[in-house]
Amino acid sequence: MLNTSQNRLSTGQLRQIKEFAKEMADTGINFFVYDTDLNLILNFSGEKFISDYESSAGCAKQVLDSQTGAIQELEAGSQFLACCLIVDGTTAAIIVIDCGPGSQTVSFVKQTLHIFVRSFQNDVKNSQQIELISSELAQTYEELMLLYKMSTNMKVSQSDLNFLQLACDSLMDIVRVEGIAIFLEKKNEDARKLVLSAGTGLISIDHKNDNMGEVLFERMLDVLASGSDALIDSEINGVFKYEWHGRIRNIIAVPLSSSNKVIGMMIATNLLDRSDFDTNDIRLFNAVATECAIFIGNQNHFRDLKELLIGSLKALVNSIDAKDQYTRGHSDRVAIISKWIAELYAKTKKISQEDIQKIYLSGLLHDIGKIGVSELVLKKPGKLTEEEYEEMKNHPAIGAGILSEIQQMTDILPGILHHHERFDGKGYPKGLAENNIPLMGRIVMIADSFDAMTSERTYRKALGVEDAIKEIEVNLGKQFDPIIGQIFVRSDIDKLWEILQTGQNRDQYGENSIDYGTAAIGALLD
């Protein structure tokens, strides 16, 4: 009797109709429900008389054709009442009641049916409203969680790319699109360039080959200038506003802007469950993009400050090195060699990237105490007297003293104070031996010596690289830590030499030589 394949009634609605039909049948009428293909889907008999099914179906057809929710009285050998049940503006089912021939109760039945239909329609409306608000609630809640998750990840110590990727991934969880991507403007010496910085899914714009990112960015800026909050384009009305290649069905682009400065854009292409982006999407994408922009603004601010600091420190050590033409560039090179050794050592022992960065910085600042040594001693050609040598030997302690005033420098002091300790205990200032010498000191000792040997001095020519390496090998266990020294002499010294000569290692330092130092500064902060 039940055929649900065609009807569009919910289980709850069907249950409601069934309940009503039973109660009505109890009053003695026969009750029929048809789907829109005029299949009988419910049938309750009052068992007072037998209905003519054909007449009943005929009534159903008649009201279905009229497509109104009003109750119609029909005479077909018996007194029929019939009406459509409307769901979402179209008929979902047809009720036919056979009151029997010459019935006295038609007006009552009609009245009751009328009340039921009104109640039913009201219920449909309410359910739809509940469904709508519930789905809005769910979506708002999802957005709330998304923005909250983003904001708890806005620590400046977090990496840029992780944050942007989190933004794309999280948004993808909420909005069903093929792909989401973030492009950032990078300043170059000569021009600005748009760089794809994070993305999820399939981004249907070809930035690499046809520079589509730049084109899209310009289009978005135009749209923003005209007062809109986003560029939205689709073929929903048959034509795109802009020309896109074939893969694009619809697209949204919003700015990453902070303090009214546009620093990039977030885009999404090809909705999977809807035909066009709407105002909700504009609001959500803008909110996430703004959080990204704020985060990047903070990161840039922070990076600027770190650059300023590493720049100041380099300027300082360069000025000290420059006092003696023979040590020009020495501190920078010792920093690079110290880092080189620390990275090799990290392959055998557990030391962190932060430790390596601190070793780099202690290499950079190891001779800072020379600012307190008189020039007569520093620049003296030839051998120092006993007294002059004693003054020279003060520089590690002076350097550590200067930096000990700065709380954040605490971790790199060992490399500065102990870079003249010898492994056999015959060094200065403390005469520490073997593993009593802090690791930083043992590493900077080797780096400092290698650079000194391979540089020209007033009293001798520079040693060749091979001779310097031999000299270190001979002194393993005496001047130098034998394990770390071995690691160094067995490393790819030619590669190191190239880095020292060109001043930078593009593989490792990224775009410019200040980058590693800038990152290293971060290690001084907890």
Added chain:
Amino acid sequence: MLNTSQNRLSTGQLRQIKEFAKEMADTGINFFVYDTDLNLILNFSGEKFISDYESSAGCAKQVLDSQTGAIQELEAGSQFLACCLIVDGTTAAIIVIDCGPGSQTVSFVKQTLHIFVRSFQNDVKNSQQIELISSELAQTYEELMLLYKMSTNMKVSQSDLNFLQLACDSLMDIVRVEGIAIFLEKKNEDARKLVLSAGTGLISIDHKNDNMGEVLFERMLDVLASGSDALIDSEINGVFKYEWHGRIRNIIAVPLSSSNKVIGMMIATNLLDRSDFDTNDIRLFNAVATECAIFIGNQNHFRDLKELLIGSLKALVNSIDAKDQYTRGHSDRVAIISKWIAELYAKTKKISQEDIQKIYLSGLLHDIGKIGVSELVLKKPGKLTEEEYEEMKNHPAIGAGILSEIQQMTDILPGILHHHERFDGKGYPKGLAENNIPLMGRIVMIADSFDAMTSERTYRKALGVEDAIKEIEVNLGKQFDPIIGQIFVRSDIDKLWEILQTGQNRDQYGENSIDYGTAAIGALLD
């Protein structure tokens, strides 16, 4: 006929009943609706017979006493049907239908009334659900907007106190409480201290007098340690868990925590529209408090870095000053005097706080170029030869050269390059005159000279303050800018002298002398 004072029906519900009553009356019955005080609030007559109002009211009383929604058939000279309409679990109105004496249609009327009552109750339930979800939606949306507003204010360049105040104010807009406050832990040399850092409304805990903040903080930490997300206490069950003074009716405290470190707490007291804080409040307060903690974490990170930088710069200039016992502390003092002059000048001309901070920094770094001047010249007792003097005159250009490598230092270079230009054009290195000399240069020139005159030199005793001031007065328009010089000589030099001697000005620099410098570093970043 209508008396709404007692009934708890909504306008919509009343309209629904009225509509039904009219339709039913059209079938020939008489329809009555009573409120719960048994006042007749609706009355529709089918005009077929006249009802006995007392019998009708009696039926109403009878079903009201029974308190069920079931339809009762009552015989009181006429055939009555009566039932209660239940809203929120209690009777809101009573329907009484008089079918007339010996009516044949009672069972139909009863059936129709039954369907109406079911539909009515269903509607009440639906409306309540819609209302509930709608209010949840509104609240979630408000929370979304709040968290979003907070996150767009998470720029590190924003001040701490503004952000925390925004958090309190915004939360107060959503949650109806008497007051909200944020306490932060401040590290002191010897101990940790809880400081009231932002607040809105009336906070009912007396932190100043009875240290209630600390007590509350400890209680909150205990509760967190036991796995809860918040401390909540109220007398909702008659007794508080903790002892509070009389003003507290209920209280919530959540931690400001970032990376599992609790750095403070957010509290709210005395809900105005509810009796106790609930899980929604816990979630919302925790979300806002977490955003505050992240923001403060970023700020601290940023401040640490600025401190590190100003510390490094001060260590550098101190080392340079220390090479000559007669210039010890000179750069620090010139920075303070330059700031002093700039602040006085700011009262007459429009220069910003950032400009003053840059002038302070250029005062601090003005002699940095002396690192490139030989010690023989720097420390020479007595008059310099022509050649030595020429070398000495290089230091402004050397200093500017060193710092010009650092992009963020650009703005302070004029103070370094031009601090030896004379107003009459007879200075160096450029021989600029009058307003062609950058303002920074003119200010640092006065500050530098005043400190030099009041300090002992190898070749002369220190001048007294009054003599130095006279010397500057005599040279207004010659060595010094006459307007800025006038402003300086007329200022409260005794006060300045006190600042220079004690090394700090508690009124202006806040808690310690590094604070102003740390803030000043911020001016170098855009």
